[in-house]
Amino acid sequence: MAAIRKQSMVQAGRPRANTTEEIARRHLLQPWPVAGSIGAEARGLIGEGDGIYVVDGEGRRLIDGPAGMWCTNVGHRNQELAGVMYEQAMALSYNTPWYTMNEPSAALAARIAAHAPGDLDHVFFTTGGSSAVETALRFMQFYNNVRGRPDKKMVVSRGGAYHGSTYLSASLNGRPRDRDWMDGADGLVVKLSCPDPFRRPAGMSVEAFRDLLVQEFRDTVERIGPDRIGAFVGEPVMASGGVIVPPEGYLPAIRDICRENDILFIADEVVTAFGRLGHVFASKDVFGIEPDMITFAKGVTSGYFPLGGVVISGALVEEMRRSNHADAMFAHGLTYSSHPVGCAVALKNLDLLENGILEHAGAIAPYFQQRLKTLEELPLVGEVRGLGLMACVECVADRESRNPLALDNEVGKRIDAHCHELGLLVRPLIHMCVMSPPLIITRDQIDDMVAILHEGISRTMDDLRAEGLWQG
The missing domain is CATH 3.90.1150.10 (Aspartate Aminotransferase, domain 1)
Structure with missing residues (x-):
């Protein structure tokens, strides 16, 4: 056969x-x-x-x-994923997320929250990685607007980074040639050096290179001002930038600086999540960090259906609910947010990962x-x-x-x-x-x-x- x-x-x-x-x-x-x-x-x-x-x-x-x-x-x-796709489409192919919901999306949000580190327990579903990063950035902007900090919107990215193709997400990109002919929100973004040990200065140890990178971030925060920087966005491993694995201790040090300055740490795990590094999420299990938000896509459905999302800290969500602006609206959503077919496929994909593939x-x-x-x-x-x-x-x-x-x-x-x-x-x-x-x-x-x-x-x-x- x-x-x-x-x-x-x-x-x-x-x-x-x-x-x-x-x-x-x-x-x-x-x-x-x-x-x-x-x-x-x-x-x-x-x-x-x-x-x-x-x-x-x-x-x-x-x-x-x-x-x-x-x-x-x-x-x-994979017949199991294909079968679930068919079964869910025959049961419910679509519902509007504006004023209805479906069971697979709620179940998937709970499953993902159970795997996420720290208090990351709320999930907003998107259609892919670019829209996931875009969502995280828009949430950061909304969060600071509600908190009465309209100037705290700058985003720190890095040379060699790739975060997507939508306007805000693409503005973070730092790979050669990505931005040569394309516009972006340059006034909102500042880029740090690429954390590539292979390209470190001649004669410098990896440890000294790490310390140099960390100091660069400290200096950048001081120069721009912590009252103007809303988020740091980084891939735990730079994927499309050439699989850049940062020096040991680099990411925890960046996380500490973010905490000290009330800067949201957004881990872009569009590539590294769902098994690529042996875990559902790599931030805590591989690199020892607990971000404020994690973006994901790609492996969440193993490519069988377009789906992505952002896992957001419960503390951030609770702070929104406690604010003096109860009517402030997070005016952001997608026609295919929380798509029932995509979420059903992702649930079965998680079953497969948890039952031996991870x-x-x-x-x-x-x-x-x-x-x-x-x-x-x-x-x-x-x-x-x-x-x-x-x-x-x-x-x-x-x-x-x-x-x-x-x-x-x-x-x-x-x-x-x-x-x-x-x-x-x-x-x-x-x-x-x-x-x-x-x-x-x-x-x-x-x-x-x-x-x-x-x-x-x-x-x-x-x-x-x-x-x-x-x-x-």
Whole structure:
């Protein structure tokens, strides 16, 4: 049966490819296009998925190295999630959250609150990560307005950060090229340095680098004034910025400064939550911090339905209820907030995570990191770093200077192209390759992934040498 299914997947992909490409070039606007190809672009076709694998338009079976976009945590073609989606849609497909509610959203809010650290016990559901971060920022603004502090609205973010594509959330982004041609609420945002130990000043210890970063935040608060800063927003691990794991002790120190200055600490766990680091939430269990708010999305439904949200401290909510402005309205909501189908899928997804997948992810993560670390034997690889089941392979022109490959800053795409031919999807980020496979991946599948990645990088090195772009 498996052989028949695989063959049907191959046959199903081939005849659709050209037609789909033609339609896409005529009608489909892709995310993050460049002006020269906007509205006339066809990207790689994915036809079907099963477990940790997907099948492309040419019938190739590929390991889904990035798990979609960090999100297909329990893998593709999970019948339990698909079944719940159908059952809930047949029972109740939608209700307006403005003046009605549904049972799955209330049940999910309670489940999520039980996993959240500290007193984070209230959940506002959104449609994804960008709207989750946007919601957290709007709540911060509302909170300070109600408290009579209309000037306390500045947001502190960091270089290398990625927090979304909506207006406020995108304003926090600090990755190269994200904001070159896009507007943002720049007057509301101040950015700190990227906490990347690999890029720390030459000769400086990691501990000294951490202390430098912490002092930078203290100095920023003093310069701008704590009466003007409403929130610090940070990913526990910078995901799309290149899987940047901050120095030990950095996040608790930032949290302490926030407490001292009545600045809300918003942990953006859109990527790190729901198993990516072996826990439902990583803030407390991995990094020892209790934020005021946590944003989440992606793995909450394993990508089977668009859903996100914000978990908010009970103390903040209680303070709103005690205020002198009982009629002040948090005028924010989405048509698909608390969607019954999405919440039902998330409840079943939590069942799967709690019944073995979280434990498996935590147990296999050290092997995943260890095997990927062997890629540092390749001269093009400057560093392999990561935590849990997320990692980044950063390519450099020269290990001594750690200079990125400015001479070919699309080297990640070259590696991805070779790996695609060999049976692996890679997430290319300029001169980096990000890996974050489904949490159900096995040791043998990790071995396959690393072997393909090794060969893909080796072929890329041969290409660069042949083109005279690199002599490593």
